[in-house]
Amino acid sequence: MVATSSQTIVISGYYGFRNIGDEAVLQSILTALREESEAAGLRIEPVVLSIDPEWTARTYGVKAVHRMKFSEVRDAIKNSSGLISGGGSLLQDATGIKTIPYYLGVVKLAQWLRKPTFVYAQGIGPVNRRMFRPLIASVYRRCEYVSVRDVESSALLRDIGIPKNMIEVVPDPVMGLSLPRAVSRGDITASDSGRAAGSEEGGAASGKRGLPVVGVSVRFWNPQRTELMKLAEGLDALLSRMALHIRFLPFHYPGDDEASRFVMNMLSHAEDHGSEISIAPQSETPLEMLEEVSRCDLLIGMRLHSLIYAASQNVPMLGISYDPKIDHFLGRLGSVPVGSSADLDHRIVAAQSERLLSDREGWLASHAAQLEVLRREAQLPAKRIVEYLRK
DSSP states (O other): OOOEEEEEEEEEEOOSSSSSSHHHHHHHHHHHHHHHHHHTEEEEEEEESSSHHHHHHHSSSEEEEEOHHHHHHHHHHSSSSEEEEEEESOOOSSSSSSSSHHHHHHHHHHHTTTEEEEEEEEEEEOOOTTTOOOOOOOHHHHOOOEEEEEEHHHHHHHTOOOOOGGEEEEEOOGGGGSSSOOOTTTOOOOOTSEETTTTTTTTTOOTTTOOOOEEEEEEOOOOOOOHHHHHHHHHHHHHHHHHOEEEEOOTTTHHHHHHHHHTTTTTTTTTTTTTTEOOOOOOOSSHHHHHHHHSEEEEESSSHHHHHHOOOOOOEEEEEEHHHHHHHHHHHTTOOOOOESOOOOOOHHHHHHHHHHHHHHHHHHHHHHHHHHHHHHHHHHHHHHHHHHHH
């Protein structure tokens, strides 16, 4: 269908910080909006609020303005057809007291400027400071569309006064993200900023083809790093039983890179069966990391979006929970975490990893229907927004 009209949409979120999970959310929203608008005969021109607008514009081929420059944000919204707030965990006060006021303030500004506002597949909470609850309710009740990524977020919004019929529960947008071309699984070398068995750190050892690939996404959480030490024990036990390529996948630099190397340095059985250990270089775009994940036979992850990436690419996964959002996502797949940051048993990690590596097809068969539903429903917010703009 040929596009017959054009609409400018401002998109607010945690963008430009190069957190690969949040950047994947943006990529997913942009892709879904493009697909749905083209199908509806509408052309959407996004303007992204970013901490690094030059990088965002260059990376995604869209217009971008600085998220902390009020005049630029105001002008972008004033000259737009509406504002999208999402996705990710924008409305939560666990990371600080300024997060909720900022994101609510952007939505409120759009409402003052009489622009339609849309909440796109957000994860809501925790909201520990009760003073924020009436503010969220007053702003969200004036939105034209509200969607959240799990039933727990929906329950929290209803608890603070948002009518149930205003809220649509949808998957995380990244479930709808796909690779633009076929990728040959297992096509990884250990020379990418990592080490192979018998090689020096950062050496140019070539990766051995054909080894099962276990992707690992970790982050620092417990100050004592107990969960990372237990994970290392589990991986080491696994390496003592079979030949593997352990591929660390840092989603947020520099912290995840440091956490990955912390675990890597505790692995002592890499040489037992000719295994390899490597770490992926920093991804410039979400699709680069999605390609990394697509090559894995198993993904063990603490980062939520590492698990969502795996699900979108039909990769079996084990989640380590440090936040309820991990449990919520795994619950939608009928799964539970292999352990938590407070309670992780290395023996269970090793046993469950070995089970999934030996029965990948069984995992896919038992989860195929759920994965397909999540992919399809991930498009719903874009479809609803495009339908509104057409009217």
